[in-house]
Amino acid sequence: MPFNTALSGIRAASTDLTVTGNNIANASTIGFKRSRAEFGDVFATSVLGAGANAIGSGVQVEDVAQNFKQGNVAFTQNELDLAINGNGFFVLSDQGTPVYSRAGTFGLDDQGYVTNNVGARLQGFQADSTGNISGISDDILIQTSNLPPRQTTLVESVLTLDSTEPVLQSTGRRFTTLGNVIGVTQAGLRDATTTNLTSNTFTLPLANDFATTPMTFDIQLSGASSGKNGTVSINLDIGEGVPATINAFNDLRTLTGVINSQIFSPTLPQTAIDVVANAVDYGGGVYGIEFTALQEGEGSQIQINTPSANMNQIGLNPATTSVAGIPAVDNxxxxxxxxxxxxxxxxxxxxxxxxxxxxxxxxxxxxxxxxxxxxxxxxxxxxxxxxxxxxxxxxxxxxxxxxxxxxxxxxxxxxxxxxxxxxxxxxxxxxxxxxxxxxxxxxxxxxxxxxxxxxxxxxxxxxxxxxxxxxxxxxxxxxxxxxxxxxxxxxxxxLTLDEGYSMQNAVPDAVGIFQPFTSDPADPEFTDVTLNAFDPTDQGTYNSATSMNVYDSLGVSHIMTQYFVRQEYDPNDPTTSPNHWVMHVQIDGRNVGDPDTSLPPPANIEPTLASFNVFFNENGTLNELLTEDMLISNWVVLDQQGNPTGAMGPQNVLAGGSIVIPEPPTSSNFVIELAGTSQSGTDFSVDDTDQDGYASGRLSGLAIDENGVIFARYTNGEGQPLAQVALADFTNQQGLQPIGNTMWAESFASGPPNVGTPQSGALGAIQSGALEESNVDLSEELVRLIIAQRNFQASAKTIETADQVTQTIINLR
Known part of the structure; x- marks a missing residue:
């Protein structure tokens, strides 16, 4: 009957509409894979099969197949949003049941587990405390607690030393002054005095009228160390600027000003002398004039000569004598x-x-x-x-x-x-x-x-x-x-004289800072001394240096400095070697070498300078055979004030310290490795440095690479792998059972999952900060929707036609 055939067509068209509608509804669902209704025709069969002229009995739905084609990758900038580029499924645990999904909308739950938006936990391979990823799959847990500190046990430095650097150390000669006035106490005045000549005192006003009776005299300076000795003639009248009458102290100051102008600018051929005149008010109406030499501490003399008759009014006469200055005591x-x-x-x-x-x-x-x-x-x-x-x-x-x-x-x-x-x-x-x-x-x-x-x-x-x-x-x-x-x-x-320098002038003055000496090598006044011996505070004593942070057992950073000193090579001296350097090491500016037990107490227990011999081959590569093992075995951890901090202490070589550092460490010891270090004719450079210690830190961010490794960044600048995302693949993806929420479950038809790491085998890569969109093509689905609708209408038309034929048959009489 055509009715059953048409009904099967309607049912098939309806199924096609439902599948297409579901695709359209999930066009924006992350990780969704479009489905396709697959149909087959129906034939009535017998034991011997359908006849050659058999008519079909309609259509049936054979399968609703999913298309696992890759969807577009959209970037979200959220580190825990993940997309798979290529083959594979995320492995999830839904309350213990393994499920699989292409939707990577992940976040953290309240316990730190990575989950999707319905609470299923992402599976992966967890890392241990040192960042080594295991092969055991489990729920991925992001530890949000502080990262505990780790002390330094290994320092790796890759350096390039300059082979053209000079050898800085040399041998010079030292001389100490032992003159017979050194340290001898010299007694005398604390402050130098100055030569001065003080006039006899007088009262004002002066009886003299300078308009009618000028005053004249000569002032002479002798014995001045400045050399400005000589005689200057002074003429005091109103034509030179002196007031006609001297009635007050200001008038007297004007008069001494005129004297000074003539001292400093005398009438030629006279020359200026180092003397200055000052008006002095002694109080009680008593005044005077004082002449002072300009240079203090010199035994000079000031004299007044050839005065005019009225000079006694300002206290000056040839009998006035000066007081010589006295120098301050010196060494x-x-x-x-x-x-x-x-x-x-x-x-x-x-x-x-x-x-x-x-x-x-x-x-x-x-x-x-x-x-x-x-x-x-x-x-x-x-x-x-x-x-x-x-x-x-x-x-x-x-x-x-x-x-x-x-x-x-x-x-x-x-x-x-x-x-x-x-x-x-x-x-x-x-x-x-x-x-x-x-x-x-x-x-x-x-x-x-x-x-x-x-x-x-x-x-x-x-x-x-x-x-x-x-x-x-x-x-x-x-x-x-x-x-x-x-x-x-x-x-x-x-005094230290560089190599090749000497002193002569064999006999200096017998009394002085220098004692008599000779340049004779046998002279005990001179001793040989090593010049430019290494001194970390003097940049001129080492060729190169570099610093880096190392960490004690409490996670406190300290500055370790490596100093490199080129060593002398003399082909005639078998004790020297070519391409030989010495590396000195200090931490926080303090020595960390093992004590020298041959020294007397207490020096026999104090740290020494940690020094290691470094040798290079003729081609500039590190000679690892001759280069010494570098173990820092006497680092006593101190604070800035030099007090112990409570951090783990050292185990020096005498106490059993060795370059094999146990894990976890039991002392502050650590090893320095220079593997890859070379010597060439270029400037010193630090090519790479690393050390395995760090301070305590808090989680500050995550990064996930294309291999699915989840890398944690901490506030202490450190990073550490936490886990690696696991992916699964199936022999028959079409056999997976959809269970909703864009997840699938394993079935007998799919076969067991093949679980591995991203980019291993046929598995794809992980794209962090991105999501895989639905692979539904809306334009294609809308066309399919039209086709399904037409198929539905056509099957309905078959029923309508069959009905009309049936009515015609029924109406036959």
Whole structure:
């Protein structure tokens, strides 16, 4: 009957409409795979099969097949959104039941598990605490707790050392000044005085009328060290600017101004002299004029000559005598010259000026090629006698308040970085003497004041020379300086001559900072000394250096610095080798080498400089056979103040430390490896550095690569693999059973899953921050919808036609 055939067509068209409608409905469903209704015709059969003229019985739905074609990949910028580029399914656990999906809309649940939007957990291969991924599949768990710290056990450095670097270390000669005035206490005035001539006093107004009676006189300066000696004639009348009458102090100041203008601009051929006139108001209506030399501390003389008759009105006459200036006390060093000879025989003469400090002389010598100099000054204070604690000590113009040697020690040391730069103090073991040192060789100047007569202090410089006593003289009252006023102690200089340099001028002045000396190599005044010996604080003693952070057991970072020093090679010296360097290592600027047990206590337990020999082959590669193993085995972890931090301590070689570091580590020891380091004719460079320690950190982000490895980033700058996403494939994907929520379950028809890692075998790659969209093509589905609708209408038309035929048959009579 055609009715059954038409009904099967309607049912098939309806199924096609339903499948197409489902595809259209899921056009925006992530990971959805479109379906296709597949039909087959129906024939009535017998035992012997259908006849040659058999008519079909309609249509039936044979399968609703899914199309697992790749959908478009849309980027979302969400790291946990995943898409599979290629073959495979995400493996999920839905409350213990394994299911599979292409939808990668993942996030974290409250326990840190990676789940999809219906709570199924993503499966993968979890990593251990060191980041090694295992082969056991399980729920992927993202640990959001802090990453515990890890101490450094291995440092890897790949460097390029410059083969053209010079050998810095050499042998020079050292000389210490031992002149017979070094450290000898020099006593004298604390402050220099100036030559002055004071007139007799007078009152104002003056009786003289300068309009009718000018005053004239000559002023003479002699013995001035400046060289501006001579005589200047002075003419005081109204034509030169002097008031006709001198009635008040301002008039007197005008008069001295006229005198000064003529002193400084005399009538030729006279020349200016170094003298100045000042008007003085002594109070009580008494006045005077004072002439003063411009240079202080010189023993010059000022004289008044050939005065006119009325000169006595301003207190000047030839009988007036000047008081010569007195220089301030200095270190007593005379002017001396020495000669320095360079390797080419050229001579540089250096002259140390009279009274120059050792610091200045050393500084000037440092400017000479091939010469380095340093200076120190030492003075000792003792026998401080202050009857009523009124004694005040002044050190290098700084007034101190301490009333005992102990108090002075603390006060001086508190000022060493401010008003007393470079000066320190230390009590001797007996407590009876205070040793004051200027580390740069400045003069040490001591003076005292007190209101109590007899207060005193003893000052000694050179221990082989006599001491001097500053003492307040017996007076009735008032605050007075000590008798000698001030004592100055000068310093000594240590000179180092580079290799090939020498000193001559065999016999300097017998009295001075330099003692008589010769350049004879056998002269005990000169000693051989290693120059540019490694000093981490002096960049001139090492060729190259690099620093990096290492971590203690508490996760605290410390700065490890590697210094490289090129070693000398002499083909005639079998103890030297070509292409030889030494690497020195310090942590936080402190030594970390094993102690030298041959030294006397307590030095035999102190860390030494960690040094390792590094050798290169002729082609510049590292000679691993000769290069030493590099174990840092004496790192005592200290804070910035030098106190232990409580972090794990070292195990030095004598105590069993070795380059095999256990895991977990049991000491602060770590190994340095230079594999890949080379030597070439290029500038020093750091090609790669790495170390395996880090501080504690918090999770700050995730990254997932195309192999599905989930990589965690932490706030301490570290990263660590947490897990690797697992993918599954099936022999017959069409056999998978859809279970909704864009997931499928394994079935007998699909076969068992083949689980592996992304990009292994036939499995695709993972794209992080992206989702695979539905593979539904709307235009195609709409066409299919039209076709299904027409098929439905056509089958319905078959029923309508069959009905009309049936009615016609029924109506036959």
């Amino acid at each position: 007593g060093y005379p002017q001396q010259s020495v000669d320095f000879v360079d390797p080419d025989g050229d001579i540089v003469t250096y002259t140390a000026l009279a009274g120059a400090t050792a610091a200045r002389t050393a500084s000037e010598m440092n400017a000479i090629q091939g010469i380095s100099a340093s200076a120190t000054t030492t003075a000792t204070l003792s026998n401080l006698n202050s009857a009523n604690d009124n004694l005040t000590v002044t050190l290098n113009s700084v007034q101190l308040s301490g009333d005992s040697l102990q108090a002075l020690e603390a006060e001086i040391n508190s000022l060493t970085n401010s008003t007393l730069p470079g000066i320190s103090a230390a009590l001797d073991p007996s407590g009876g003497a205070l040793v004051i040192t200027s580390a740069v060789g400045d003069d040490i100047r001591v003076s005292i004041t007190s209101t109590d007569p007899g207060d005193s202090i003893t000052v000694r410089g050179d221990q082989a020379a006599p001491a001097q006593i500053l003492q307040v003289p017996p007076v009735s009252a008032g605050n007075y300086d000590a008798d000698n006023n001030s004592i100055v102690v000068g310093g000594s200089i240590e």
